Amino acid sequence: MSIDLNTLDLRELNTLIRAAQDRHKALTQRQPAEKVRRKLTALAKQTGYTIEELFGPAADTAALKSKPARRKGPKIKPKYRDPENRWNTWTGRGKMPLWLASKIRFGQTPTDFLIPGVAKLTPKEKVLTGKRKLFKQS
Template sequence: MADLDTMTKADLAKEREAAEARLKAIQKAESEYDGRRLKELKGQIEKMLADEGYTLADLMQGRAGAKKSAASSGKAAAKYRHPENPTKTWSGRGRQPAWYKEALEAGKTPADLAI
């Protein structure tokens, strides 16, 4: 690299462009490395599991303390039911429905609305 103090403005601009191009190339190589390395690690893990007679799916299902996804856990069970319309229920989680608030204001207790 040349001495920056002796360069002209045009030379400095060319140097900056070259440095930016080099930086982009490095960033691309980093992202490609991550993908390549993950693929290598997955292959190594799958081989280790296969040597023991397992698959990656077996590992993920048998994982202790694994969190269930929202889709697999389903909807929370209803705890409260509308006094006049039994199709309206509430699990007791999240925001209170208007009918629940209105019933409480009318003198009902949560125990009165419990299923």
């Protein structure tokens, strides 16, 4: 955070200094969170409760420290590339990027931008309605 002090007048500077001193005083006078957490746990245990019973399962100290890591999927190779700008790529998943959408709007097709040797067109699912299947009987 940066504040341009050159644009502030004397009254605004004094107000800023007072607010900073009040905040500093409040932060230095309060106890560390870990110490308060230990006191609350001890008091709950003394009265026959657990922190989870009082505040729910999210009050576990491990849950307060960090969230579980989000699972990332595998790295997907790009399927489409812009010939004018090689950094414009798309994997074919998610929303179509603006560079590709604008080119399609002007008459080109997505197959014009397939990366040769890497990408293949995704085949459409064949509709099997009305076709007979033969089953071998044993």
